[in-house]
Amino acid sequence: MSxxxxxxxxxxxxxxxxxxxxTKRHYQVDKDLFAQxxxxxxxxxxxxxxxxxxxxxxxxxxxxxxxxDLLITVDAGKLYKASSQNLLQKINYSDFPNSISKKFxxxxxxxxxxxxxxxxxxxxxxxxxxxxxxxxxxLIDPKWKGKILVRSSKNAYNQALLSSMxxxxxxxxxxxxxxxxxxxxxxxxxGNDRDQVRAIAAGVGDIAIVNSYxxxxxxxxxxxxxxxxxxxxxxxxxxxxxxxxHINISGMGLLRNxxxxxxxxxxxxxxxxxxxxxxxxxxxxxxxxxxxxxxSDLIASWGNFVIDSLDLNLLGVxxxxxxxxxxxxxWK
Ligand code: FE2
Numbered sequence: 001m002s003x004x005x006x007x008x009x010x011x012x013x014x015x016x017x018x019x020x021x022x023t024k025r026h027y028q029v030d031k032d033l034f035a036q037x038x039x040x041x042x043x044x045x046x047x048x049x050x051x052x053x054x055x056x057x058x059x060x061x062x063x064x065x066x067x068x069d070l071l072i073t074v075d076a077g078k079l080y081k082a083s084s085q086n087l088l089q090k091i092n093y094s095d096f097p098n099s100i101s102k103k104f105x106x107x108x109x110x111x112x113x114x115x116x117x118x119x120x121x122x123x124x125x126x127x128x129x130x131x132x133x134x135x136x137x138x139l140i141d142p143k144w145k146g147k148i149l150v151r152s153s154k155n156a157y158n159q160a161l162l163s164s165m166x167x168x169x170x171x172x173x174x175x176x177x178x179x180x181x182x183x184x185x186x187x188x189x190x191g192n193d194r195d196q197v198r199a200i201a202a203g204v205g206d207i208a209i210v211n212s213y214x215x216x217x218x219x220x221x222x223x224x225x226x227x228x229x230x231x232x233x234x235x236x237x238x239x240x241x242x243x244x245x246h247i248n249i250s251g252m253g254l255l256r257n258x259x260x261x262x263x264x265x266x267x268x269x270x271x272x273x274x275x276x277x278x279x280x281x282x283x284x285x286x287x288x289x290x291x292x293x294x295x296s297d298l299i300a301s302w303g304n305f306v307i308d309s310l311d312l313n314l315l316g317v318x319x320x321x322x323x324x325x326x327x328x329x330x331w332k
Pocket of ligand 1: 211
C-alpha cells in the first residue's frame with residue numbers, strides 16, 4: 001500500500017517538476033542558464049523556439065491544452081500583443097527582487113523584463129566624425145547619402161524603433177524618416193544586425209543602426225574576423241539631448257493557463273537574480289535590469305546614456321501603424 005502511494009506520489013511529482021517555455025530567444029546564454037536552473041531546482045525546462053508571432057498563434061490555437069507556462073520575447077511590443085489578447089496573467093511584482101529597476105517594469109503589470117538592449121548607431125572609426133552624429137532622425141541628412149546600413153523593415157527591432165518614433169515625433173515625421181533614410185542607404189537592406197557592421201568593415205557603408213549586444217558579441221568574438229569587424233566601429237548613443245536612446249526589453253510573460261505556475265515563478269526569479277543577470281551581461285552583452293548588477297566591463301566602457309523613458313507597451317500599441325508606414329515607404 002505504502003509502495004503504491006509512494007509511486008503515485010513520485011509520478012505526480014514527475015509531471016509537476018517541469019516548466020514549459022515558449023521563447024523567441026536563440027542565444028547560448030539562455031541554454032546555459034536553463035541548464036543551471038535545472039540542476040539547482042531539479043525542475044526540467046522544456047523549450048519551444050519560434051518567432052513571437054508564431055508562439056502567440058500557437059498559444060491561442062492550443063488554448064486550454066496549451067502546455068506553455070512562460071512566453072519569452074525580445075520585444076516588449078510582442079508581450080504587449082500577448083497581454084492585449086488576454087493570454088497573460090498579471091504578475092505580482094512584490095514576489096520578485098525589488099532591485100529590478102522600476103523603469104523596466106510593465107505599467108500594466110503583465111510582463112517581467114529579463115534584460116534590456118539599446119538600438120545604437122555605430123560608425124566607422126576613421127571615416128565618420130562622431131560630432132556629426134546626433135539623432136536617428138538626423139540620419140536622413142543628404143550628407144549621409146550612400147552611407148547608411150540597416151536591416152529590413154520586416155525586422156521587429158526596426159519596427160519597434162519606428163513605433164517609438166511615432167510616439168515621440170508623430171506619424172508624419174515617422175513616415176518622412178522612413179522615406180528619406182532609404183535615399184541614404186548604401187545598399188538594399190539585407191542580413192542581420194551583425195551583417196551591417198561587417199558591411200561597414202568591408203567599406204560598403206559607414207554608419208549602421210544595430211542592437212547594442214551585437215557589438216559586444218563582435219568585439220569579444222572567438223572568431224578573429226569578427227573581432228576585427230567589431231574594432232572597426234565605435235558606438236554612438238542617439239537622441240541624448242532629445243528623447244533618449246531607444247531601448248527595448250527582452251522579457252517574459254506568465255501565461256494565463258500556465259499549468260506549472262510555481263515552477264514558472266521559480267524560473268522567473270532565477271532569471272532576474274543577481275547571478276543570472278551577471279551571467280547575461282557578461283556573456284550576451286545585454287544590459288541587466290537588476291540594479292545590483294553592473295553591465296559587463298565591455299559595454300560599461302561605452303559609458304552611461306540617457307534611455308528613452310517611453311512606456312514600452314507603446315512599442316506594441318504603435319506596431320500596426322509602424323508596419324503600415326514601412327509598407328508605404330521604400331524601406332524593404
Ligand atoms: Fe537579436
